[in-house]
Amino acid sequence: MSDENTTNTRLRPAGKRQITGAEQGRTDRVASSRATDDADARGSRGPVAYVSSVGREMKKVIWPTGREMVSSVIITVIFLVIMVALCASVDFLTHEGVEFIFGF
The missing domain is CATH 1.20.5 (Single alpha-helices involved in coiled-coils or other helix-helix interfaces)
Incomplete structure (x- = not known):
């Protein structure tokens, strides 16, 4: 039974926004990073901000x-x-x- 569970977890993605090494159930770091991303997107405009936001989004992609x-x-x-x-x-x-x- 444990072999089936490990096989299924290996084939499934862990999640796009999972923080490496974070404890289960803790969302304060995720919420603060989202707030920072939103503030960056609203506060600065231009090609540099666009390229950096594209880079951040590309890191979230599950290839x-x-x-x-x-x-x-x-x-x-x-x-x-x-x-x-x-x-x-x-x-x-x-x-x-x-x-x-x-x-x-």
């Missing part, structure tokens, strides 16, 4: 693993091949139908 990327690419390519085949077959059948009806 996919290599295996997830490969599976997503394979699924996307398979879907595209199916859709192209579907569109091509509808186009071909429409062309044949118009030729049959109008004799072009």
Whole structure:
């Protein structure tokens, strides 16, 4: 039973805004960091503030693993091949139908 729990926790992300080494249930540091971020966003404007806020947001992103990327690419390519085949077959059948009806 413990092996199943450790496997599930390894596959799931821990959270975007989790503070490393923080105790469970403590939110005072998280709340103060959010307040600072909000104050920075309201107080300073310009390209420097924009670039720094983009950097902060990029650190919060949970990036996919290599295996997830490969599976997503394979699924996307398979879907595209199916859709192209579907569109091509509808186009071909429409062309044949118009030729049959109008004799072009």
